[in-house]
Amino acid sequence: MYKQFRCVDGCSDCCKYRQYFPSVKYGKTGVLLLPHEKSKIEEIAQRNKLEIKILPRVGIGRNMMGSGPEEILMYQIMGRETQGDICPFLDTDSDLKAPNGGYRCTIYEERPLACRAYPVNESTNNRKPVLDTRCQFCTANLDIPEKGSLTRELTALKSIKRHVRIDRNTPVWRYATHIGEERDSEKFLPEGWLIQDI
Template identity: 45%
Template sequence: MHTGKPAIRFSCVQGCSDCCIYRDYYPTKEFGKIGVLLLPEEKARMENLARQKGISVRILPRLAIGDKPEKIIAYQMMGIEDGDWCPFLDTEKESPHGGHSCSIYEERPLACAAYPVIDAGKVATLDPHCQFCKKHSQTARLDGLQGELEALSKIQSKVRSENKRVWRYATATGQDAVFPEGWVLDA
């Protein structure tokens, strides 16, 4: 749908690595901070990349379905530094945009490839925390982010479930977490 706004391509803002550094609490602060969403087929690949690079990663379940959490449909790769910094962020090397460099950029998870387009319930939107999005939110159309939208669509098709019982994994990470680490039935 054309809105009169120009379609622009996403590019990182000079000096920003915020999407790799800051994690949100989701769906509420009680659950703790979330990690980078990984599809089940991405989990082993991320563990292998970490092993090859000699770094430690913590991958937890994120969503499961069933009468009890029987089938995990998504995982999350937790950050370091109280759940924030991505373990693959190379703090020794500057990226082309002046922030920190991603050490696995060409092999990054699908969720990272979809960024800054996020699933905000029933509609795809731009992440309000992203510096690029803050700069262009009133002037850009999402159709300039076709690759990112396609990545988000792949994630949605794999994670959406008709199952009535969806379980969310509480990470207990961060100062505001209330639930202990473990499964909570999503209301």
């Protein structure tokens, strides 16, 4: 049966938990930010006297030394916990809650495109978008939501894609964050850029 996408009651998982990507050695990723969103997010954090950490995420081309990209295509807001979880803009302290009863995003109206696109990972030409299986709603309803119930998310994803164009012959770099669970720390690469295929 068709089901409208809506956040599961009390859930804030996508604002709390960060993943290793593309593998544990690269460390945990943060919330994806496009270059034009970075200064806006920094300005909001400053306005709210909030300390945040933004690292690069993906770049293309080679710089003069060949030691990093020529152009950075994506940044990321790192979680505020030392193991990389909990978005710094998630309000876990006050009694105010999001409409689903989960923790509240303090910058909801100005949140990054990646947050607006979630839980859509990919849009295909057929009717069903590809959803993130870590989302609580998606785990329970993987085959159910249709494009019509995810219009806002698909529009945000389209906007991200418009900004991130990678030519097949251009070297692609990914930034290793060296952030994650203490038990995994021996597997982490040193923080910095690595060239790779994505």
